Amino acid sequence: MDQSRYEYLLLLGDNSMILGHRLSELCGHGPSLETDIALTNISLDLFGQVRSYFQYAAELKGDAATEDSIAFTRFDRDYRNAILVEQPNEDFAHVIVRQFLFDSFHLPLLEQLVNSRDETIAAIAAKSIKESRYHLRFSSEWVKRLGDGTEESHQRTQAALDHLYPYLHEVYNESPIEKEMKKAGIGADLATVEAISRNTIEDVLTESTLMLPKIEPRMVRGKQGIHSEHMGFILSDLQYMQRAYPNMQW
Amino acid sequence: MNKKEWPLWEVFVRSKNGLEHRHFGSLHAADADMAIENARDVYTRRSEGVSIWVVQSSDITASNPEESGELFEPAKDKVYRHPTFYELPDELKHM
Numbered sequence: 027m028d029q030s031r032y033e034y035l036l037l038l039g040d041n042s043m044i045l046g047h048r049l050s051e052l053c054g055h056g057p058s059l060e061t062d063i064a065l066t067n068i069s070l071d072l073f074g075q076v077r078s079y080f081q082y083a084a085e086l087k088g089d090a091a092t093e094d095s096i097a098f099t100r101f102d103r104d105y106r107n108a109i110l111v112e113q114p115n116e117d118f119a120h121v122i123v124r125q126f127l128f129d130s131f132h133l134p135l136l137e138q139l140v141n142s143r144d145e146t147i148a149a150i151a152a153k154s155i156k157e158s159r160y161h162l163r164f165s166s167e168w169v170k171r172l173g174d175g176t177e178e179s180h181q182r183t184q185a186a187l188d189h190l191y192p193y194l195h196e197v198y199n200e201s202p203i204e205k206e207m208k209k210a211g212i213g214a215d216l217a218t219v220e221a222i223s224r225n226t227i228e229d230v231l232t233e234s235t236l237m238l239p240k241i242e243p244r245m246v247r248g249k250q251g252i253h254s255e256h257m258g259f260i261l262s263d264l265q266y267m268q269r270a271y272p273n274m275q276w
Numbered sequence: 277m278n279k280k281e282w283p284l285w286e287v288f289v290r291s292k293n294g295l296e297h298r299h300f301g302s303l304h305a306a307d308a309d310m311a312i313e314n315a316r317d318v319y320t321r322r323s324e325g326v327s328i329w330v331v332q333s334s335d336i337t338a339s340n341p342e343e344s345g346e347l348f349e350p351a352k353d354k355v356y357r358h359p360t361f362y363e364l365p366d367e368l369k370h371m
Contacts, residue, residue, distance in 0.1 A: 058282070060303050060314035067317050164313060171306070 039079035046072035173234025195243030
């Protein structure tokens, strides 16, 4: 099996899955009916992408692997998502800022993957790109509204940014697998992605009257499987059904 | 943010090109841009539409139900105003 390509698919899929799971926790709890539906829609978009990545990963893995076994039966160390997407839904500002930081990265990432030498990855990216473009539009609109809104919304959004922004560094930081995939013409060039993402963030923050935090990046290694204390709780929710009823089907 | 301050908007969706926009329902939003985005998520997520209009509900002037007698009843016995006595070719759609 093509181990590196498999691992790269996990890197791509796990970010969407864990963020999608965080958003799904808001189902029925959004601040208004309209935002509740919007966030759940984004969650479903992300899970749709995860399915495509993991169906392909299961194909590469062989050995009776399925999209479900890959999604739900790995141990925490085998998940490759960044720490950023694990961060909890403290308040609406955290939800929006986490989404915005991720979207600012996700869209240029997909724009590169469209040209991947791996045709399946290129096809998944091409399908996901419109979704991601809308996610970025949605989250940046809300960052502007909250940042340039009331005193309280500004304060909370700045607090969320101060908390979440230091985790963004990890997302840009090329891991060995990402380096290998870039060289093979399969993966994205994260330096280019980072430059576009930083531009987007700067533009939106200026309009939002928010300050880019001057905080040292956090040296976290979610992409290598070293997760935050939140991950165990996420997985116990996410994996419950497959652990309790192995191989269950809806 | 107090969502009670968000005004109500009426949403009109064109389900496909060539058809007219139809009233789909209403929702709350802070302004027109947000109303479009909310409408996209609330009313078109099962691909019901290709175009959205929103208008603030307070901008709509409605007829008064108490006046429905003089407004609508006179038309009831004027059956000759309907073009039902013509035969339409099958090719004509959406009449």
